Amino acid sequence: MSALGLPRVPSQSRREHVVQILRTAITSARLNPGDRLIEVDLANELGTSRAPVREALRQLEQEGLVASYPYRGSEVLGVSQAEVEQVLVPIRVTLERFAFSQALGRLSGADFEQLQLLVDEMEEAAGVGATDRLADADIRFHELVIECSEQPHCLQLWKTIQPRVRAYFRRDAPAHDDPVGVAKQHQELLDVIKLGDEATVLDAVDRHIHLHLAPKPPPDAG
Secondary structure (H helix, E strand, O other), X not given: OOOOOOOOOOOOOHHHHHHHHHHHHHHOOOOOOOOEEOHHHHHHHHOOOHHHHHHXXXXXXXXXXXXXXXXXXXXXXXXXXXXHHHXXXXXXXXXXXXXXXXXOOOOOHHHHHHHHHHHHHHHHHHHOOOHHHHHHXXXXXXXXXXXXXXXXHXXXXXXXXXXXXXXXXXXXXXXXXXXXHHHHHHHHHHXXXXXXXXXXXXXXXXXXXXXXXXXXXXXXXX
């Protein structure tokens, strides 16, 4: 392990591994908004050359987790409450309303079993304070329904915003008075989806996404 607690990178697919390591460090708050990401330092920490680090930083910039500035290099971007409320939530509402409506009738028994397992994982993770596991299961729940909608453009858009959505899930996790409530919210959404009524599902999706705004996060993260 490096001084930053980052694991050394194996030789295969170095760029992909660097992306995964840095993305996880950012979305789990081991790297914080404003932290500088210096290629040579990261390469030394991760035990790799500068080329895969440079390529990884470019990809993370496209994902909106990193910003690059002339003469300053790269630094971690925060997720502001204004961005959450005015950009990410409206995009999610539009995208997920359509995708969830299209998923109705396409979700199989196996899909419902997997969604239930994810809700159970959220409850277990919340019970032990495992905020990263909670955020991962939350993200996967929504992604699975979008995958089942068989709408490739929706899935493509979701994957574009997903890192920043996960970042605000992880950022806001400590503000929840009852983390188990996240699992309860998903259980309620899953129960509605099982009923199969489109209008009811759309209303539930609206309520569910806006519930993420309920806890007030710490001061603006960037």
